[in-house]
Amino acid sequence: MNFSSHGSRLVDGSREATARQRSRLRMGRIYGTMELKTSSFATCSMRPWLQALGLCQVCLSQSTRPCLKGLHHLLMLVVGLEAWAKAFPHIKCSVLDLPHVVASCKGTENLEFVAGDMFQAIPSADALLLKGILHDWNDEDSLKILKRCREAIGSSEKGGKLIILDIMMDSKATREIAELQLFFDMLMMVNTNGIERSEREWEKLFNEAGFTSYKITSISSFRTVIEAFP
Template sequence: MQPCMPTHSLVSHLYSIILVHSCIEVCAHISTKMFIYNHYSQILLTFLHCIAWVAMAEMGAKHKELLQAQAHLYKHTNYYANSMSLKCAVELSIPEIINHHGKPMTHSQLVTALQIPQSRSTHLYRLMRLLVHNGFFTMQKVHDHDEHLQLELQEELEGYVLTLSSKLLLKDHRTFATAFLGPTFQKPWQVLSGWIKGGEGDTPFEAAHGKGIWDYGLEHPDVSNLFNEAMAGDSSVVSSVLVTECKAMFEGVTSLVDVGGGIGVVGRAIAEAFPHIKCHVLDRPHVVASCKGRENLEFVAGDMFQGIPSADAVFLKWILHDWNDEDCLKILKRCREAIVSKEKVGKVIIIDIVVDHKGGNHDSTELQLMLDTVLAISVDGRERSEREWEKLFMESGFTSYKITPLGFRSVIEVFP
């Protein structure tokens, strides 16, 4: 019989077994914890990656927006390049030269026609590139069959041709495009901020030149003539559309007064298109002094604030926007007096802008708002919204009106 194991040895052995077992359990527990830890760590890491990606995406979007904002700012601060390039093209008679060429005109041909130094041809190219981009010229393929050119030059080239916009720059159709690009009308912009803060003068134009635009024009015939030519060019475009697209407007009209009609471009167009209408063109004495009428067209010297000849219709194109509300009410009341008689009640036909800054075509609205700022620096008038027009009509004694869009402007028929 084997002797029994000492008590302390047994206890030690049991302790070892318990310790090993405990270690196994601890290891198992730790392994489980590590598994859980690794599992959640992976989830947390994925989550952090998502947050980082979103943050980077948002940062990228903000950077993109910042660059877009910078481009938007640079575009508008350099808008003058568009205007001045157009002015340069007109001063060089580029539209006239290309039109006279009769076919697509290559850049080298334009350089030759302008008789400019070859060293400046690149500058001309860059000028034309901008004007092509802005839609004032377009490029067409041409093939030069000049037998004197070397064979390698007998290839297809691109040449400049006019667009509808540049055709309006031809001398026979010159509009407002360049009338306001000279120093006379640019100077008021330079004093605008000072004038807004309390500078002298009723308008920035007066602050810049010491007198209002109308008095300035009387003392500077060159500026007055440029303005009148611009008005005539604009009227030529408008009248051609008016007498073809708005014929119904003249039904029942036997007499018409074109108030502030200048040299009679619109009045003449109406008289020719509707021989049964007796047309009168009312303007200041020095404007109509040399104008010659015809069988159904007569020029009348007068003042629209004092009185307007009686007629079935009174026509005002781009007149009321030059005046403040108080003066417009005076003019409209004179118009109402002219069309209301015992025998017949007529109407007033207005061609002017109806500002729609909340809807409509973005380019038209931008132009309307730009023209409003042009008025703000030069006269005491403004471009008006429909609500502002309606207020004027009602306060001057009219009862109803009808608005028909005409490009960026509108035809407004107003009834007593």
């Protein structure tokens, strides 16, 4: 099954859904979240998109290679970042997500799944990785997550850090990139009550969460790696 052979079913299914369900359908097609809210959508295989998403994750994992040098244990928030475990077999990788999400997940030699809630407590690790997490949340909730992250990582002298893969709003971006950033900013606002942030907005959150410094590395015209240090 593929999108071309079931395209009409996708359209019909989205028409039958409520406004919120349609939003989730769009989010599922963009991010691979696969919130299957209609029976017709559930009958369509997501394999082509998930394969493409997997390749994207592999590329992104390589972009963080310099950040992971010397680490022994990397904790990742939410399922979907298994590409990091494959790319760095010498690093112990843990994935934290809600109990019902990790219940059916199978680990590997260097990958384990941990049930928990990032708003309550985060297990300790050399470094934490958040990819596309904080733009889903408003500043109040993002600050709660960042404070839990700060509690979980070790000192900077021992290599402790928070690694964030996200979009950074840039006033100096080209018109095309600025339009794309604005589109995602509105998408987050409408679908999750989230926000895409500028460097000043990120800095404010880091300071309030107890981080002492941060480093920004642009990995493309659209994505940024941010390292925040305790």
